[in-house]
Amino acid sequence: MIRISCAGAGALLLDAAHGAFNDSVQERIWAVARRMAAQPEILQAVPGVNNLLIVFDAVQYDPATLEHSLRAVWEDTLVDASPAREIVLPVTYGGTFGEDIPVVARFAGLTEEEVIAAHVSGEYRVAAIGAMPGFAYLTGLDPRLAIPRRASPRVSVEQGAVSIGGGQAGVMPCTSPTGWHILGKTEEILFDAHRAEPCLFRLGDRVKFRRVG
């Protein structure tokens, strides 16, 4: 059912994926992550997309014991529906920040306006946070827009770029390389190391985009 592997001496990766992304598996991942993070021997419990990485100090704690504990917590955890917040991000589509809309339109067999309509009408969920500071993997993308990543990533994409890739949606929290396709831009600040809560998004948040241009 689940697979647990070592990621060095001080980390374990629990993989619960079976093919495509599964919503209820993800809710269980969040719940298990919360329970594991509360254990004193766990330094961090990091939800991925249908998987969970736990990190600990192998000087003090035995990986075999923690694997046992992780498996037990997984078996014992039911999905708890914690209340989700709703976040709406204003987006300007097209132009300089939407240079990939024509490519996506050709891929999907849609007009450029239909691509924008499909993206803006989506109801998304923050499945995981990671890769770069404040980046959220948003599930719920219209499957017609599930274009593979670019064959070679762009060297630099600006902060605020609204992007899609690998069947997921996202927003660039900082200027960085990415292989995702760019549809538009938002002015919202997704990450600020000096804020009390650095990330705009929390796991499980429901996210919508609102077209402002």
Added chain:
Amino acid sequence: MIEVLTGSPLNTIQDLGRPRTMTLGVSRGGAMDSAALKLGNLLLGNDIDAAGIEVVFFPFKVRFHADQAFAVTGARGVARLDDEPLPPDWAAKARAGQILTLHAPANGARSYVTFAGGLDVPVVLGSRSTDMKGGFGGYQGRALEAGTRLAAFPSDAKDMPSSGYGLAHPCDLPENVAEVRCLPAAEFDAFTDDSQALFFEQLWTVTRTANRLGYRLESETPLSLRSPLELLSHGIVPGTIQVPSAGMPIVQMADANTCGGYPKIANVIEPDLRLLAQTQTGRQIRFIRVELDEAVAAVRADAIRMHELGLALQSARATLLAR
């Protein structure tokens, strides 16, 4: 007060990094050769995780504007305080006006300059390390430019033996081929039998793109999977060895992204990350397979060695001061 005289986009302030920020998408960061930073701090009687300067670009020069005890550890190159050469893994006391120069190392790739008291820069998300991707931590979230002035916290260790002191037997650095121990990772069995064997048999060359994010490696024969594999994004730690479809591995290092999606063949064990950090571009490495119990034993032996070194240096310093 210390003034950096040589700027470089590669030289940054680092401590031991951020152990609890992956859920924010923030890398662990910290000194690539954490053992060398710890040693530099122990030589000065600092807390083991005090912030120092990671030097990757040479020559590197700093001017001391006040008397200041400091240490130079890590890569093995010529270091001079004014004209006076310093032995490797050594702590000394600079007088106001003196200049410390680090030349390109013959062996190793990263030197650490630590200061009694540790560098006084703000703690951001639990660490003083520079996060270049996020543009925070260290000195204003960026690398050290010429003219940057830094202060160290006050410290008792300022009354260090004026002759300086250090390790009689400096730390080992990889020579010729670095032997790096690793554990098979989640997708190890998804690689062909030939690729599994080749991974450990071939020598891998560190390419020019190697940096704090990752080390791209090259060898004669690329590695291949039994069949194509699509993975959902998952958390990855420094030491994770990913193999993109071209078949040449990338070892994730301190500033690596916290999530990735490429198949993982192995993980470098934590104490051996420093060997990679100290392997120069163009040099070669060999991966040595270990099992989990050996990896755990190595992590623990490393922690004990560092603890004992701290005690030995403390007593050596007291003996020298009593003379």
